[in-house]
Amino acid sequence: MALIRIQGVEVRYNSVKALDDISMDVDEGEIVAVLGPNGSGKTTLLKTIDGILKPVKGSVYIDSKNVLQMGRKEAAKLVSFVPQHINMVQGVKVIDFVVTGRKPHIDFAPTTRDIELVLKYLRYVDAEHLADRDIMELSGGEFQRILIARALVAEPRIILLDEPTANLDIKYQIAILNLIAKLSKEKKLTVVMSLHDLTQAYRYAEKAIFLNNGRVHAMGKIEEVMNEEVIEIVYGVKAKVMPNLRAVIPIT
């Protein structure tokens, strides 16, 4: 069975239906892009996969187990969620922040091994030199790398990223996406991420799901679903898809 199986999921915020009848399979090691305009349900889908939001209908299975029925600790060991925003507190050092990601493995207090792992993953995202920096004093790109390191220290099998390239300049966007690609390849990590940039989705994802008003409009191999018709219906924008360049350009 697929590592992540989403089956007929419906999620509501009180009376607002945010996801409607979503089904999707993700295999181990795959990179999946969640696409769609603002408010289409991308963040909601990621949170539902992690069990943060509870569907009113349908279920999410991780490694054949219902995510809501496994303990939170067990779920946290399998899945790491990288949110778009966190509440920033002054006086929190990068090392303090990243070590919170070890929580599912820590009983009382972080051990030396936990700290060593934190440093290892900081090195992995090329941010070891930032370890004793205050998290309020980082650039956007640095902070995004720290967020990813925090997700990695739990040594999960799945990482969910909510718009990891938002607010970054092009250089950092590419750096982050390359990092994610490297993770998927080297660590066989399964990646589900929401993205705004279709070209980036085209280049980095193997699979895509297009959401529109909480429903799946198209889903499948990136080469198959990334077409002009889908983009026009989902985003209401005419675009040119260039398979030879793996790029999508909006035409106005």
Add this chain to the structure above:
Amino acid sequence: MNRIARLFKLRKLFLTVILLLLLLLIPLSISIGVYRATLLDAFKLMLGDNSIPVEVRAALLLRLRRVLASIAMGIVLGVTGTCMQAVLRNPMASPFTLGISQAAALGVAIALILGIAGSVQYRVTLISNPYILPIFAFIFSLLQVSLILVLAYRAMLSERALILAAIAMSFLYQAILSLVQYLALNELQIAMVVFWTFGDVGRVDWTALKMIAIVAGVLAIYYMIRSLDLDLISLGDDIAYSSGVNPKRLRLEATLVSAFGVSMVTAFAGVIAFLCLVAPHIARLVVGSSHRYLVPASMLVGAALLLVADDIGRTVVSPIILPVGIVLSFIGAPLLLYLLLRGGG
């Protein structure tokens, strides 16, 4: 990495320094007062040396009780402030600024009025049943706690709005107290109730001290165990839940524990203004915001600050002893104003 090892060492060093300062403050605080004792006398008393004269010994023992009470209550107030700031993600939060202390004080006043009916022998009531006052304080503080949680998470009040709403509630509690005083009480009772709205550590007797010390110990252990969870909840509910910490449960649990600790302090010493807001901020400046260090630091800073404030209260217009609550208001009020103006960032 060396720099990280150094960072952790430095934090531990800071903690040790505050601890040493606190330990130094104990004999110093015992020695100062109307009757001037020497530091040596204070040390002798602490070591149980019987060579000091009996009447001096009695006076110093009273001071020792006062000092220990300050430390125990400072621990409780410092750590509950830190806890409330984390679980509400609000740097202006604390049992005092959230009106929990004031609600507890109203509970105490009502217990006193109901329990003693025309007598002012409250110490007799206290000794016959020392649990009544904290129980009343706790029940009333729970009303305020539920209100705060509803305002913050159902009505989604912003940080500042929540503090202002809580201050409004404090005024309401004051108003109820005033009404009761105006309608129902005689002068002696009024004096006693007013007394309770200014925190004073001198009121804590040995029984109360034992109870507060136990509570301080329990809270210290509880918050140390929860320190990583407090780190997580201060980052956000989603991220906490994703890492295996249930934020709603933690918020409720930690707030209840805080309310319990503060009720205990308020029941025996009255409302001690601002300490629970100030201590966490000073501790944060010293060791940063990682709760593994912030929790012990805010306990130590709370204890040291309350001790110093009480020493000031005992000496500044000696021989009159000012309640420590009044002394602390002079330090705390400007700080709250500063935080409100800065927008709590």
